[in-house]
Amino acid sequence: MSLFWRIFLLNAVVLVLAAAALLLGPVTVSTPVLFTEAVVLSGGLAVMLVANAVLLRVGLAPLDRLTRAMTTTDLLRPGPRPTPTGHGEIARLIRTFNTMLDRLEAERGDSAARALSAQEAERSRVARELHDEVGQTLTAVLLELKRVADHAPPTVRDELRQVQETTRGGLDEIRRIARRLRPGVLEELGLVSALKALTTEIAGHSGLSVRRRFDGHLPDLGNEVELVVYRVAQEAITNVARHASAGHLDLTLSHDRDRVDLRIRDDGRGLGDSAEGSGIRGMRERALLIGAGLTVHSEPGGGTEVRLRVPIPTRSS
Structure with missing residues (x-):
């Protein structure tokens, strides 16, 4: 009827x-x-x-x-159906x-997967060009500056040494950017080593005090899942370093029988009433690609906690 x-x-x-x-x-x-x-x-x-x-x-x-x-429906936060x-x-x-x-x-999942895949490919291409083209060019400039400085008169030598140091600093920065664009440590040594390298690098540049805890014998998540976990951690830690005005950061990677938990907590100023930016929405899109759950909890003056719950992939026999 x-x-x-x-x-x-x-x-x-x-x-x-x-x-x-x-x-x-x-x-x-x-x-x-x-x-x-x-x-x-x-x-x-x-x-x-x-x-x-x-x-x-x-x-x-x-x-x-x-x-x-x-x-109330949000495609980035799937909930129960009516x-x-x-x-x-x-x-x-x-x-x-x-x-x-x-x-x-x-x-949305298919389009996000294609977009993120293209983004990762573009990051890898830019990282290779920075390392192979710009990096080699600056290395050649450093060698030429050293050769010129060795034969230059003393009045000019000090200035050439300063140019060398500036060029060397630019080369180090380019290498750091290339590592962030294409985490070679993740491919070669695994997720835990990549997270350790990431937090060490952020702490060195931002002055954050970082405390890390990793459970032993973490399960094999696969390359795609580990890349998502790494990118979520990278985005969260970068947000803390740039915007949170925090002094301490805790990173925990733990697991139980059926999932792996990534927690990143800081003691900064929190999100306040501001809407979620593109960084957090990007983390949500990545989490959806692997069927993970992402929560962002913040209290004014009490810091922010980002938690990623990743289901352990089942291995077919």
Whole structure:
């Protein structure tokens, strides 16, 4: 039965019952209308309106739940689907909405995976060019400066030495950027070594005091999952160094029977009332790609905690 006919029949039932009560009951209407008759009719009308409102509220309650779900749905934070309660068109509408959400989440996941894959490929290309082209060029410049400085008069030699140091600092910075773009330590030595190198580098440049704890015998997560964990940790730690005004940072990588937990907590100023930026949304997109859950908890003046819960991949025998 369509929604139109359901509402029509609900109103028809109320009106028929009211007409039957008026025809078969002791109530009559005089001309002019007596006060008692007006009271009875007013009370009957009030009863009709209340009964109609209750019936409509019960019948349209699933639509209210669907409206709330539509206004609160976030594809980056998948939640439970609204239950397809009700009958006829309402239940079909809720099922259609759930199907649409499934399709949108799948399409967003595919597009995000392609975008992040392209981003990683571009990062690797830029890192290689920085290392192979710019790095080698600056290395050649350093060697030439050394050769010139060795044969230069003393008045010019000191200035050439300063240029050497500036060039060497630029070369070190380029190498650091290349390492962040393409974490070779992650590919060669694994996730724990890459996280240690990342925190050591951040601490050296930002002055953060970093405390690390890694569980022993971490399960093999696979290259794709380890890259996501590393990128989430990299983004979170970079945000702390740049924006949190923190002095201490704790990084924990632990595991239990079915998942690996990454926790990064600082003692900075917290997120406050500011909306989530592109960095956090990027972390959420990466977490969705591997079926992980990401939570960002912050208290004003109490720091921020980023937690990534990664399910351990099952190995088919």
